[in-house]
Amino acid sequence: MKAYVLRRLVSLLLVLLGMTVVTFVISHVIPADPARAAAGMFASAEAVEAIRQEMGLDRPLYVQYWNYMRSLLHGDLGRSILTREPVLDDLLRRLPASLELAVAGMCISLPLGLLIGVVCSQRPGGLTDVLARGVAVLGVATPAFWLAQIMQLVFYSVLGWFPAAGRIATGCAPPPAVTGLYVVDAALTGNLAALGSALRHLILPAVTVGLGSAAVIARMTRSSMMEVLKQEFVRTARAKGLAERVVVYRHALRNALIPVITVAGMQFSGLIAWLVLVEVIFAWPGLGSYAARSVLALDFPAIMGFTLLTSTIYVVVNLAVDLVYAFIDPRIRY
């Protein structure tokens, strides 16, 4: 087990190294000029050159890469052109917001997806199944930005139940940082006002993020459950006279979970892509909106930092998923 984890961590380093090369080369060979972008539309050619030198963009590509990697080993991701702050600080400041949203999204999508999947698998082809499958297909096909706007329109504009933007009301002081997740921190410090405000702000974006992956998880659970329910041990369990609920949830579901967890893990990583759009629409100050603004401004150090961080998250989540298999299925050993 330890050796396996170690091996995976080493391969993580290789993946990251590959990522730096790919991102660096792509971002530097596309015909975009960050110096011009930083200087602004009306800047003189002279001013643009000055900025180019200041940013070191006048040096050969391999020198720039070498310098970047050397700083990276010292934990320095460079300074953002846009915010003028160290990229690492920017990312760490925004990571908790995205994490909060992603976790909340998963908290909605996992139970919902599992429930729908299991219910549908009970009577395939039945009315519930057809309806739920229809909804799931819609859920998979719905673009995140559209769903986000519909959410805003209905639950903010018309019903007025939830706020449209931000993480917490602007007049409300954020809770003191413990985990960085506002909802958790507010609960830990017993700050009810902040807790209420943070929850109200979290719900719409979290539901938007959660619904899409709930649909995918539901589909996966359903087909996996249908496979398992056909197997001998289920018949045996039923024959023993166990209650249907015990058969389904304790015996069948546990065995059907492996592919579901793979999908859920991929969904969690895939959420990052959703976050970019959802965070922009809900003005959520996380990594996604940071990435969106950095890309538009050709803020290369920030884009590199974001790519590195998200690839790390991706690889780590995949590793975690592999480790969870062993807990669910004792036959799996590493």
Add this chain to the structure above:
Amino acid sequence: MKRALAVAAVLLLFGTTLAGCARGGQPQAVRPLVYAFHLEAKTLDPHVDDFGYDRVVQSGVYEPLMDYQPKPDGQWDLAPALAKKWEVSSDARVYTLYLQEGVKFSDGTPFNAAAVKWNFERLLALNKPPADTFRGVKFTIEEVNQYTVRFVLETPRAPFLYDLAWPLMVSPSVMKFEKNGDRAQEWLQSNALGTGPYLLKEWVKGSHITLVRNPEYWRGWKGKHLNEIVLQFIPDAQTRVLMLQKGDADLAAQIKTAPMLDSLRASEGVVVEEVPGCTMQSFIFKLRGPLQDSRVRRALALAFDYEGFCDKVLKGLGRPATGPFAGVEFGFDSRLPRFKQDLAASRALLAEAGYAGGLPSELQLQIISAFIPQQKDAAQILQSNLAGLGIKLKINDVADVSTYFRSAFDPDLNVGPDMYAWAYATRTGDPDRTMRQFTEDEIPPKGNNGGFYRNARAKELINQAISESNLAKRKQLYYELQKVLIDDPPAMYLAVFNDYICRRAEVKGFDFILAGARGPRWYYMYLEK
């Protein structure tokens, strides 16, 4: 137990208004004004950056020497700010400013002639975009006495007062935060020390900036003013619209599409005000091949359907341009002839130039519709207009800014498209800077005259106007310049887009013409009960 938990959760979700986090409960007079803004500021240091999204915050905490103030004719005047009055020598070389006495920066440092001198030294030494206003202008600064400062220029420059009104004054005491000779840039990035009416209360990165009243503000707080200002960063335009409709925002920035504006106009309690913008949208000609002939350029300009573009595409979001000035600049003359589509005249001009059957080769027009979507419509209208004259136009829609600039401003005239879309705007209300782009001094790589336009008369007029201190004479010179640039056009002047103030009805005193350039004058705004 379960039911009790559920009730508690619901109360928590919906009951927070009681807990003081929502803005509903506060009376109008003291509640903060919320400005839903599209972009977060990059820096609060006014000598480092002065883009609109920086200036919107900076103008609350810092003040200029003079304020731009719109006149009824749309052009800009100067009003006293940190300078109470000024004198200009008859040769437009010596500018003497008399400063307000007894003004202090928010940390108690006195504002005086030495502070002004230090500010200009810092601005020029940093040489960042805000210093562009003074590019190529040589001058010395003298402290005449504690409250009098004198700028002596090497060569006359009539609009210098307008230039002086641009920079914002920072307290020299910030130098105690200097690190590695950065002149306190790092500290001023997210802190502020000015004389302005508001103080920076907090900057929650990625979320909002809050400004509160400076209790010591030198103009005092009598009358109606805002109590607190919250600039909330809302990148999505539709979200800003919804927040304004719902009353969660008092002002919404950058609402520029007809459907969104219409939906706001139809909302109760929301006011949409249309104000003339100051950005000219143009297609610049590269002066090569047939385009060297001014008759060909005029023929192309006469072929474009200006009214159709403004009525059908812009749908009232813009107005046809009159010559090279957008309309707010000093010396703009609305009586000048406006280009109108006249295909017969266009054909006659082409025939006169020897191109009766159209141009020998296809023309390339470069646009960047990702930034200004209407460019695509304008380009397509021009394409079909020119087809009738036997001229083929190829539209090259470039995706990113830097590729765009590289081919538009290539130092080799023969590289790049024959025409490119270009927007330009004055920021001080004076036309000198924008018109100078049509002189050979600005030919790339030195400047932005990517069309390589040259006209000796135009250059002469620009140079005369810069040193002419008699306003009437100066106006006359610019009148002639506009005529020259219409007869021998460096560009097709397509349209000037309007700007929009989208606000709640209770917001008063928001003055946008200036807001576009220097940030709102927050001190004069208030919320009506």
